[in-house]
Amino acid sequence: MGENTRPRLLEIRQGVLSKNDRLAQELRARFAAARVFVVNLVSSPGSGKTTLLERTLSQLRARGHAVAALVGDLATENDARRLARSGAPIRQIVTDGICHLEAAMVAAHLEGWDLAALDFLFVENVGNLVCPASYDLGESMRVVLLSVTEGEDKPLKYPTMFHAADLVLLTKMDLAQATEFDREEALAAIHAVNPGVPVVETAAKKGRLDAWLTLLEERAGVKRASPAAGG
Amino acid sequence: MHELSIAYSLVEIASQAADSMGIRRVDVVHLRLGALSGVVQDALLFAYEIAAKGTVLEGSRLAIQELPVVVHCSRCQADRTLPGIQHFRCPVCGEPTGQIVQGRELEIVSLEYTDPVPEPAPCRSPNGSTGKPPR
Numbered sequence: 427m428g429e430n431t432r433p434r435l436l437e438i439r440q441g442v443l444s445k446n447d448r449l450a451q452e453l454r455a456r457f458a459a460a461r462v463f464v465v466n467l468v469s470s471p472g473s474g475k476t477t478l479l480e481r482t483l484s485q486l487r488a489r490g491h492a493v494a495a496l497v498g499d500l501a502t503e504n505d506a507r508r509l510a511r512s513g514a515p516i517r518q519i520v521t522d523g524i525c526h527l528e529a530a531m532v533a534a535h536l537e538g539w540d541l542a543a544l545d546f547l548f549v550e551n552v553g554n555l556v557c558p559a560s561y562d563l564g565e566s567m568r569v570v571l572l573s574v575t576e577g578e579d580k581p582l583k584y585p586t587m588f589h590a591a592d593l594v595l596l597t598k599m600d601l602a603q604a605t606e607f608d609r610e611e612a613l614a615a616i617h618a619v620n621p622g623v624p625v626v627e628t629a630a631k632k633g634r635l636d637a638w639l640t641l642l643e644e645r646a647g648v649k650r651a652s653p654a655a656g657g
Numbered sequence: 658m659h660e661l662s663i664a665y666s667l668v669e670i671a672s673q674a675a676d677s678m679g680i681r682r683v684d685v686v687h688l689r690l691g692a693l694s695g696v697v698q699d700a701l702l703f704a705y706e707i708a709a710k711g712t713v714l715e716g717s718r719l720a721i722q723e724l725p726v727v728v729h730c731s732r733c734q735a736d737r738t739l740p741g742i743q744h745f746r747c748p749v750c751g752e753p754t755g756q757i758v759q760g761r762e763l764e765i766v767s768l769e770y771t772d773p774v775p776e777p778a779p780c781r782s783p784n785g786s787t788g789k790p791p792r
């Protein structure tokens with residue numbers, strides 16, 4: 427009796443990231459049940475993400491909201507320590523060289539937190555515009571940062587990430603003139619890869635975050651408690 | 658580069674499927690890869706070899722079917738294939754559209770394997786040890 431060596435086919439039809447996607451969906455359901463609005467912040471290194479987050483946390487607190495953040499970091503603890511100055515609970519996710527956050531990492535770092543007591547949870551993703559694009563974290567909104575110092579054509583160089591954005595923040599707008607930033611060109615590039623995506627301008631160092639904060643409050647369906655602070 | 662993470666996930670899924678069917682050697686793994694998947698083909702091929710080492714997939718070929726982005730144009734009322742991923746507008750009428758019909762795929766379709774097991778398949782005794790095929 428001879429061996430049967432016919433080539434055979436086994437159908438699989440499964441997404442490579444189906445495990446992450448499933449976990450992200452579980453997280454999304456958990457966040458929805460706790461009524462916490464979760465923001466996944468993505469950018470290149472040097473786009474001012476940590477400064478933006480620090481000021482965002484402080485000002486949202488000043489507006490009467492309960493906020494917290496998870497910070498994905500390749501190396502040092504500096505970002506987390508800096509952010510802790512905002513007074514918000516901060517946890518660091520050390521990625522051990524991994525260039526993106528995954529849903530499992532987020533889930534593992536939520537333990538012990540009362541999500542229902544929070545209005546906003548920010549997840550600062552690892553600083554790059556490629557890898558985080560593939561991983562759903564269960565966020566309510568994915569925000570991609572583009573600083574005026576990075577070049578207006580950046581969205582065309584990283585179309586996958588900008589395409590996946592629910593919102594684009596133009597950061598460091600206070601430097602727009604000094605860097606001869608062409609706002610129209612940047613908007614054209616953003617909308618080429620993601621037609622209709624909302625774009626909001628910020629200057630975190632100057633405390634100019636109002637449009638961004640108001641948008642967050644609207645999307646989260648929470649009201650500003652105290653009219654004080656900010657500007 | 659996150660292609661290594663992707664490759665490990667791919668190998669995990671494919672080798673579990675192979676193991677569950679008693680497959681001991683896989684020749685080809687078929688993958689559908691959308692232009693918007695965020696995965697670079699060459700990097701994935703390289704990472705695949707590393708990730709497959711020591712598994713039932715070692716030495717197998719990763720066959721990638723690349724899928725362009727297809728959008729739905731509401732003005733034309735038709736699905737249109739985009740030539741790239743930098744301009745999300747209908748290539749026929751120019752209408753901007755982000756309505757993706759295809760292009761995000763990162764999916765294992767199937768495995769090809771050569772089954773060296775004589776037919777009929779070997780018997781298994783109740784205690785789980787493999788018996789000789791009946792003559």
Ligand SMILES: [Zn+2]
Nearest residue numbers: 730733747750
């Ligand atoms: Zn059209």
